[in-house]
Amino acid sequence: MTKHILPTLIIILITFFSCKKETETIQFRETSFNVENNNLVAINAILAKGNEKITSKINRQINAALINALQVRDTDTKALETVEEGISLFNSTYNSFSEEVKEATPPWETQIDVEVMYQSEALASIAITSYVYEGGAHGLTTIIFKNFDLTTGNLIDNVDLFTDYKSFKKLSETYFDKNIEDKNSLFEPSNFKMPKNIAYSNEGIVLLYNTYEIAPYSTGIIEFLIPYNESQPYLAFNHL
Incomplete structure (x- = not known):
């Protein structure tokens, strides 16, 4: 009986520590x-x-x-x-x-x-x-x-941060419009483009345009946040 128990125990311990490491x-x-x-x-x-x-x-x-x-x-x-x-x-x-x-x-x-x-x-x-x-x-x-x-x-990839990237893009455009006071300062005022930089934060999803990305140097960095209560339906990762 002991001969069978020891190998089994060793296998269980190896599996446990392997899973713990992973x-x-x-x-x-x-x-x-x-x-x-x-x-x-x-x-x-x-x-x-x-x-x-x-x-x-x-x-x-x-x-x-x-x-x-x-x-x-x-x-x-x-x-x-x-x-x-x-x-x-x-x-x-x-x-x-x-x-x-x-x-x-x-x-x-x-x-x-x-x-x-x-x-x-x-x-x-x-x-x-x-x-x-x-x-x-x-x-x-x-x-x-x-x-x-x-x-x-x-x-x-940015698109893989979301379950529904197209819908999130529409939501982003509404927040973008709220945060841009003068659209005439943009290179393409009537053409909304998602930024290259999107990330999760503790408060919500951050979208950021670097200098020269959509506007001249004088405009500087453009950054805005979409809170989780608005972005949650489209997120591929649980933020809780």
């Missing part, structure tokens, strides 16, 4: 990047911790977004593999530019902040805010949303 809660923790002779770039970022198969996908996407956010002038950041390489490139590019110009130039600057806007068992919405100044009259602030499926680590 359902391990994904957490986001602050991280930093230390690069010698860096005086121009400040990054406050986060990385996912937990199930490695899931978090490795999420962290690759976050790192790629950080590298892209550096927006180093006249360089191809696609070849970069690490954030540290991007920081070093930004500094070296500025140093070369400053030496070439041979006159007083304002220091370039990059500030990047990454935060969790919303997290449930199945979904995490991440905001990556970057301010980049590379000379000229002003810098540029850009905000990028990333929505992750926490059961797989995959990015979620």
